[in-house]
């Protein structure tokens with residue numbers, strides 16, 4: 048008998064005592080193992096789905112609330128504030144100067160938010176440090192002009208109905224990447240119902256494939 | 271039921287399976303890939319509106335037009351300005367790296383006052399009051415002439431304000447650092463008369479005979495010269511380079527003529543002798559010679575016959591005859607002087623001898639030749655108001671003719687010949703020969719005020735530092751001072767708010783003048799420098815402010831110019847290198863480095879080849895025949911009459927035997943880890959040799975010995 052066999056024999060002999068009386072318990076042990084499996088599986092799956100996002104993202108409040116619906120009503124359309132420069136580049140989130148085209152040191156309305164805006168930013172001549180839900184990583188080049196002006200897309204396709212909202216949701220920042228949760232999408236599985244639910248590369252490629260017949264090349268966006 | 275190992279196994283497997291089908295794995299993989307592609311500690315440039323602002327570079331005398339790209343008012347990139355009359359879109363590596371100077375670690379952030387060995391910060395008000403107080407004491411003592419000033423140049427309104435302050439204070443002691451422009455003026459004054467300067471029409475010349483000028487290595491207006499040289503082949507023009515070393519310019523030339531260092535003047539005179547002997551000179555042009563022509567003709571036939579010249583210079587007699595003949599027979603020849611960048615030590619004999627070649631072949635004020643004309647005078651300062659102290663002080667003789675002589679006088683004299691010194695846009699403790707003795711002289715001056723933007727070698731020796739804006743933070747007229755065929759004034763504009771608590775040097779001078787009160791204050795009627803510039807440059811202000819530049823003169827100047835070669839006809843002695851050793855050390859100018867004024871940027875330093883700088887070791891070039899036992903890339907000790915240095919060897923057959931070349935522009939010792947303590951400053955090793963008669967420091971090199979380290 049080899050040493051290993053000896054050891055195995057010894058090993059089985061050691062547990063044999065327990066096993067002899069436990070032949071019937073063996074099945075129960077398995078049953079308990081299955082229960083433990085299911086409990087652990089469900090527990091980990093639910094934590095990965097429900098708890099993990101809470102840990103992954105930190106919630107941040109915007110400096111003050113902004114009523115898009117009100118502003119669209121007053122100013123006209125998205126481009127009134129989110130405009131294009133002469134060279135075709137996109138201004139993105141308006142600078143204080145753009146706000147001051149309509150606003151001044153005298154508040155236009157009566158909301159607390161405007162009071163904060165006037166006192167902390169207009170009078171202090173400070174830019175509002177908005178958190179940007181749609182900010183893409185620095186390695187991504189994106190031209191708004193190519194999409195909205197050349198291809199004629201509307202803002203809603205990617206940004207959803209933010210123009211109709213009356214308040215800003217909290218900004219959820221990914222603790223690892225530093226980018227907004229809106230890029231991956233609210234659904235942690237990455238499942239989307241609308242085109243504006245996610246802003247990942249696959250979503251760009253999906254639309255490009257549909258509209259142009261090709262997903263596009265790396266260097267089109269990653270310069 | 272009993273919890274056993276299987277239960278734990280089930281628990282473990284369940285946990286693994288639960289995590290595996292949850293989004294954790296997929297999400298973390300995605301996030302970590304984004305994280306690794308966008309390291310959070312890597313600075314991300316802020317996005318914003320792109321605008322361009324035009325300005326002018328003043329890092330070298332080139333005066334190139336610049337286009338500064340800005341994102342939301344923050345300058346992010348510098349490019350050459352297209353269609354600018356000097357550089358038409360080109361820019362050199364120093365210009366494009368100009369933004370680094372804004373955030374240089376050695377920048378002086380606020381006025382400083384020396385307390386013991388250390389600087390302490392003071393307010394601008396206190397600093398101006400302190401300077402004005404010290405100067406007022408000097409006037410009270412009745413010795414206003416003991417205030418001196420060293421600036422980078424004579425031209426331009428800021429220099430004009432310094433000169434005005436000195437004059438109204440009562441001092442004639444205004445000095446400039448050696449520069450190509452100063453040599454052009456010295457040469458023009460010696461041969462043609464006061465108030466003249468010289469430009470070279472390289473763009474049109476069909477035969478450029480360069481006496482060591484680094485046409486593609488930073489000579490003159492560098493980008494302009496690159497362009498002129500780049501079009502050479504298409505124009506079927508020739509470039510002959512006379513130089514002891516196979517420089518980039520020599521390698522690019524149609525012919526390289528190696529010459530013993532320091533004998534360029536003799537070679538030029540030898541060529542003059544060939545031209546005269548063979549009647550190759552322009553008969554009409556010789557009519558312009560108003561003095562010394564016959565004497566010169568006799569002298570050079572005797573002293574500079576080809577065989578004799580060949581012996582002195584190491585160039586074959588047949589080559590001397592051939593090159594002189596080709597030069598004289600070319601349609602639009604031009605002989606160019608100023609070795610390297612043109613701002614190093616030069617002898618008047620050499621400058622004048624080379625320019626005499628131009629005068630003999632009759633290319634003065636002809637297309638493709640040398641343009642001799644009055645210095646451009648576009649500034650009109652109102653008359654100064656002078657009190658009796660100013661009149662008496664200003665009428666006195668200057669302490670020395672040039673800055674080297676000033677240094678010498680200060681060091682020689684036991685009594686202080688200079689009691690207060692202003693230094694603007696210059697770094698004499700680095701750029702002048704024998705920097706140790708320059709430091710010693712500056713140390714002897716009781717009150718030194720530096721207007722430098724950086725705590726450079728000279729500013730470190732100062733008692734007060736009044737930090738200036740860098741060229742990207744200030745408005746200033748920038749005249750092209752670089753031997754260009756046209757005369758252009760550019761306007762440097764502030765492209766960013768001052769990064770630190772600095773002031774325009776022009777404003778600082780106006781404030782000092784106002785604090786001095788009386789006739790001095792009266793002579794400075796402007797509230798600010800900007801107001802002063804607009805008024806003194808009123809004649810060209812419209813085009814200066816609208817186009818960013820004004821062309822003062824362009825095209826071939828009209829009329830002939832008188833030539834007086836009496837100085838040369840006396841056959842002044844050729845300057846010899848100091849010392850008794852066998853080998854000669856010469857400085858090498860490298861386009862990637864700067865020797866005068868400002869140090870090269872960290873970016874520029876990074877581009878220097880390891881055949882020039884290896885780690886922090888300076889590499890010297892030496893011919894294998896001279897190296898005798900020294901190994902390539904091995905170490906050696908270089909000994910000159912002034913100092914010793916440990917160097918690395920680069921065996922280079924492109925170096926004349928008997929000559930060792932060391933690059934200029936390294937070995938800074940101020941507080942900028944990206945630039946300082948790399949290599950050594952060649953100026954520490956070379957001691958000045960003053961040319962008798964002209965008073966210029968003409969030390970083209972120094973005698974050295976080299977041994978294995």
Ligand code: SF4
Nearest residue numbers: 327332333334362365
């Ligand atoms: S050549 Fe001189 S002036 Fe022109 S960009 Fe370079 S450093 Fe500036």
